Amino acid sequence: MLNRWNPFEMSNGAVALGPIMAKEFDQLFRELSVRQGNARELVPPADIYETAEGITLQVDLPGHDPKAIEVKVENDTLTLRSERKVAERPEKDNARRLERSFGVYARSFVLPRTVDASRVEARYENGVLTLTLPRREESRPRVVEVKVNG
Template identity: 55%
Template sequence: MHSRNPFNSAVVVNPLMRDFDALFRELGQPGFFRQAPRERAPAADILESEAGITLHLDIPGVDAKDIQVTVERDVLTVKAERKAQPLAEGVNVRRQERAQGAFTRSFSLPETVDATQVEARYEQGVLTLTLPRREESKPRVIEVKVQS
């Protein structure tokens, strides 16, 4: 006689429970909680110094000609596209975790950044954006004069 305990995954009582059982098994799989490929945005590191801000975005597999960086008002926007690699005849995808397609990521710029001097460099899959400070926002050292 089969057990009818709904928590026993060895016996599935009805199709709905079978679906839940499959879902919970899948929850334990590595990578399940990753975002869907269309929702992925590149990871970014934002560093700040007296000279300005540096952004590093990980976008491996993107051709440099498919990267567009724009600054409009106080928003820096990066658009890029990772194109799908063509499959050889007879090859089927069994699992695909690397995102493909276009993405857009925007960053609000602080008033201290000189948006006219932004520089972009792409090397080994990392886009580095250099955002220098406005001269008037850089820290100044004030000389203290001694009266005698």
């Protein structure tokens, strides 16, 4: 019986592209940049949490100048931009491995109607930009008192 050869299949039939390799491929594609003219845009990773008070958005921007981080809310879209400048390095010929990305980081998020865009707050600490997006008062859950007759 002939079997189709799979270069990623091991002798026991298991596929070598398991969850670890899939995670690495996800990371690779996440870090791929999009070219726009001569500018290079990178997409920073983000975590989004929802609470009764609103939404918290945490974006990794290590090595960025906090004064150069731009957060803009326009209509129902939140956009953040920042640039990570190339640090001074020894001569390139001495480098054995260069993995850190430099350039413009940008990310946009469509805000739900429940967010009060006029009260968005931003805080940068230890390389993490934390955005607090409070709920509109009318969209907050409210407790209705149950009245008992008799």
